[in-house]
Every structure is written in C-alpha cells, then in structure tokens.
Amino acid sequence: MMRNGAAVNGAAIRNLQAFMPQMMDITCFSHTLDNVGSHFDAPMLDEFAQSWVRLFSSSCMAKLRWKDQTGQSIKSISNTRWWSLWELLHQLLLSFGDVEPFLDDNEDIAPKIMDRLRGIMANQDTKCCLKLELAAVIDVGKHFVTATYDLEGDSGLSLSCYQRMQAVCNACKVDIAQMHFSNLHAVASHTAALHPEMTAAWAEDYGRQAVRGAVHWFLQKFNVQFYTTMRAFKVACLMCPATVQTLGATPADVEQLRAFPFLDSDGVINNLAEELPLYLATAEGTRFAEGDLKALSDQKVKWWRDHASALPHWSQAVKMVLLVQPSSAAAERVFSLLNAAFGDQQEHALRDYLECTVMLQYNSPRE
Numbered sequence: 428m429m430r431n432g433a434a435v436n437g438a439a440i441r442n443l444q445a446f447m448p449q450m451m452d453i454t455c456f457s458h459t460l461d462n463v464g465s466h467f468d469a470p471m472l473d474e475f476a477q478s479w480v481r482l483f484s485s486s487c488m489a490k491l492r493w494k495d496q497t498g499q500s501i502k503s504i505s506n507t508r509w510w511s512l513w514e515l516l517h518q519l520l521l522s523f524g525d526v527e528p529f530l531d532d533n534e535d536i537a538p539k540i541m542d543r544l545r546g547i548m549a550n551q552d553t554k555c556c557l558k559l560e561l562a563a564v565i566d567v568g569k570h571f572v573t574a575t576y577d578l579e580g581d582s583g584l585s586l587s588c589y590q591r592m593q594a595v596c597n598a599c600k601v602d603i604a605q606m607h608f609s610n611l612h613a614v615a616s617h618t619a620a621l622h623p624e625m626t627a628a629w630a631e632d633y634g635r636q637a638v639r640g641a642v643h644w645f646l647q648k649f650n651v652q653f654y655t656t657m658r659a660f661k662v663a664c665l666m667c668p669a670t671v672q673t674l675g676a677t678p679a680d681v682e683q684l685r686a687f688p689f690l691d692s693d694g695v696i697n698n699l700a701e702e703l704p705l706y707l708a709t710a711e712g713t714r715f716a717e718g719d720l721k722a723l724s725d726q727k728v729k730w731w732r733d734h735a736s737a738l739p740h741w742s743q744a745v746k747m748v749l750l751v752q753p754s755s756a757a758a759e760r761v762f763s764l765l766n767a768a769f770g771d772q773q774e775h776a777l778r779d780y781l782e783c784t785v786m787l788q789y790n791s792p793r794e
Contacts, residue, residue, distance in 0.1 A: 451688060453656055456592065457754040459648055460575040461509045464568065466641035469560035475547050476516060480504055482540045489536050496532075497525050509579070510572045513564070520565050520610065523558065555618050555625070556633070562610040563634035567642060570598045581757030582724040586667050586745075588753040589660040591720055596649060599642045603635050606642070611635070659686040660753065666745050668710035668730055676703060689747055698740040706741050709734055764788050 443450060483489050483501045493501050499522075502515040519526070530545050547553045574595045578588060600606050608631065615630035649657060662683045664670045674680065678700040685691040690699075715726045728749065735742040768784050769776060 448688065451656075451659070451751055453751060453753065454653065455753075455755040456588065457509060457575050457578050457756055459653075460571045460578070460595075460645075463571045463641050463645050464510065464513060466644045467564055467568075467638055468640050469564055469637040471547070471553055471556040472516070472560040472564060472637070475544065475557050476512070476519075478540050478543045479519065480512075480515070482537055482544070485540075486537050489533065492533055492536070493529060496529055497522055509575050510568070513568045513572055516561060516568075517565050520561050523561075551622070555622065555630070558614050559611065559618065559630055559634040560637045562614040563608060563637045566608040566610050567599075567606070567638040570595050571645070577720040578754045579756035580721040580724070580754075581752075581760070582721045583728040583749045584720065584724055584753055585660060585663050585748050585751045586727050587720055587724045589657065589664055592649060592657065592660070592753075596646065599646055601643070601646060603639050603642055604632075606635075608634065655686070659751070662686050663748050663751075666731075666741070666748060667727055668706075668713040668734075669715055671707065671710055672713070676707065678703060684744070687748060687751070690744055695740075695744065699744060702738060702740045706738055709737055761785060761789060 441452075483493070484504070490501050499518070502518045503511070504515060505511045526544075527548050530541055530548060534541060547557060574591055577591055578584060598606070611631055611634040615627045615634065618630045619625055619627040665674065665676055665680060665684065681696060681700045681703060684696065684699065690696070713730065715723055715730075717723075718726075731738075731742055731745050764785050765781070768788060769781065
C-alpha cells in the first residue's frame with residue numbers, strides 16, 4: 428500500500444494489515460525526498476526567496492522586464508509540483524549577476540518588495556550569506572530533485588529504484604565536509620577573494636551548515652526508518668536479468684525475497700530456487716541500453732514479458748513485485764486527469780464512463 432508520510436495514514440495502514448497481512452506499507456519516496464527541502468536552514472535565502480517569489484507572483488510587469496533583461500522567463504512556483512521552488516532558486520543562482528541591475532532599474536515595480544530585496548543586496552554581509560546559502564542548497568538539492576523526478580514515473584520502478592536511491596545516499600555523507608559542493612566551492616573562493624577578512628574555508632563551512640540538517644534528516648529516513656523497505660527493493664534487484672548475473676545469485680539469495688510478504692512462502696521460494704539455474708542461463712549476456720530510469724525500467728519489463736513462458740515462477744513473482752511502486756505519483760496523476768476531465772456538472776456521471784475516459788487519457792500517450 429502506497430501512502431505519504433502523514434501519521435494518520437500510517438495508523439490506517441496498521442489497522443488494514445490486521446485484515447491483509449501480506450500488504451506492504453510503503454511511504455512514498457518522492458514525497459519524502461521533496462520534504463528534504465523543508466529541512467534546509469538558510470535564513471537569509473528564505474527571507475530573500477519569499478520576497479523574490481512575491482515580486483513576480485504579484486506583478487506581470489516584473490516578469491516582462493526580467494525576460495527583457497535576461498532573455499529568459501522567470502520560473503513559476505506550483506503548490507503541486509515537487510521542487511518548483513528549487514528550480515526557481517537554481518535559476519536565481521545562474522542569473523545572480525542580473526539581480527542587482529534588475530532591482531536598481533525597476534524601482535517603480537512593487538516598491539516595498541523591491542526595497543526589501545535591495546536592502547539585502549546592498550549589505551555585503553547579507554549578500555555574501557545569501558549567495559553561500561543559495562549555492563549550498565543548489566549543490567545538495569540537485570541530488571534530491573533528480574531522484575524525485577526519476578521516481579515519479581509509472582513504469583517498473585521497483586526493479587531499479589534501489590540503485591537510484593543508493594546513489595543519493597552515496598552522495599550524502601554524515602560528515603558533510605566529505606560531500607562535493609561545486610557551486611559552493613566556487614562562490615566561497617570568489618567571496619574570499621573579494622573580502623580578505625573572510626577565508627574560503629570559513630565561507631564553505633557556513634554554506635554547509637545551511638544543508639547539514641536536511642542531509643542528516645534524509646539519511647535517518649532512508650537508512651533507518653525505511654530500512655525494511657529499502658531492503659525489499661534491494662532484493663528486487665535479483666529480478667533484473669542483467670544484475671542477477673553480476674550478483675551470481677544462489678538459492679540463499681532467493682531466500683531474501685521473503686522481504687516481500689506475498690513471496691514469504693516455502694512453496695514460492697522453493698519454486699524460484701529450482702527455476703534459478705534456468706533463469707541465470709536465460710539471462711546470460713543480457714545487457715540494457717543506457718538511458719533514464721523510466722527507459723531502463725521499461726526494458727526490464729519487456730524482457731520479462733518476452734520470457735514469461737520460459738520462466739513461469741519468476742515471471743509471476745516479478746508481476747507481483749512490479750505492483751510495489753516506490754512513489755505515489757502515478758496514482759496521483761490519475762486523480763489529476765479525473766479532476767481535469769470532469770467538472771461540477773458531471774458529478775453524477777456513471778462509473779463506466781469515468782473509467783473509460785480516464786483510461787483513454789492515461790493510456791493514449793503511451794500508444
């Protein structure tokens with residue numbers, strides 16, 4: 428059962444498990460990754476970003492003049508789009524040199540907001556803090572942003588998500604000084620060159636402090652609280668025909684598939700173990716073309732579709748594991764289609780009409 432991290436949903440799942448003991452409780456990875464952003468501790472960036480967002484959300488003229496000056500449209504903020512604020516901040520970092528000229532040349536737009544923004548930029552101390560916090564948030568945030576978007580698909584992500592999440596875990600370190608900060612390093616070096624009283628080491632450490640809490644929160648979530656879930660997705664790597672060769676899977680490895688409650692049966696595990704030599708022989712030499720996570724997952728699903736009759740026990744287990752999705756994005760996409768297709772005047776539409784309409788809209792782009 429896929430859910431977000433709300434405590435009330437967790438309580439509901441625990442009650443349901445009394446009636447459905449084989450049900451897995453999966454907290455949406457994409458929602459959890461998106462929540463990392465709320466644990467950044469960047470007070471100067473927060474203050475500037477609030478006014479920056481308010482400026483463009485309240486003034487079409489500000490949007491037009493920014494585009495005239497920079498040649499690009501300002502990024503918009505969406506309450507339903509993951510990491511949309513990070514995308515706007517990323518644009519801010521790339522266009523940071525245009526910010527002061529823009530503020531100075533447009534005093535007639537939203538004067539009070541402009542005054543707050545100019546006040547931050549005019550003070551060298553607050554400006555340095557702003558840019559250091561911004562660079563650190565962008566450097567660390569990119570790992571979570573790309574993983575969030577990779578996991579919002581609706582393909583066979585359960586066979587590939589462990590490697591994707593492990594890559595994020597590898598990029599994050601408990602000792603944050605060991606992490607790579609390309610933008611922060613450049614900004615800190617530039618800041619130290621302009622301000623001799625400030626060392627580059629101090630500037631980098633200041634920036635790292637802004638993201639330390641978010642990194643630790645993420646590692647606690649995925650290495651501790653989600654340990655059981657991550658273990659199950661790790662075992663699902665056995666169902667990748669390319670990976671199973673590298674691992675040199677044995678019957679002892681097949682036992683680990685009991686991490687999925689619906690496979691925790693002596694009969695199921697024995698059948699998989701007996702069919703394992705044939706699976707390894709069939710998968711020998713299998714390679715998948717490089718691509719994004721969705722393309723890679725689709726190739727794995729196609730391989731199992733083509734070999735279902737040759738490997739009946741493994742293909743049946745794969746079908747069940749593919750239903751265990753790491754993200755609720757695909758399900759939420761269906762509700763978005765439903766809301767877009769039916770307004771208040773169609774509240775009494777028949778169920779078969781609703782199902783047919785949504786299925787056509789959801790599946791048509793995939794034809």
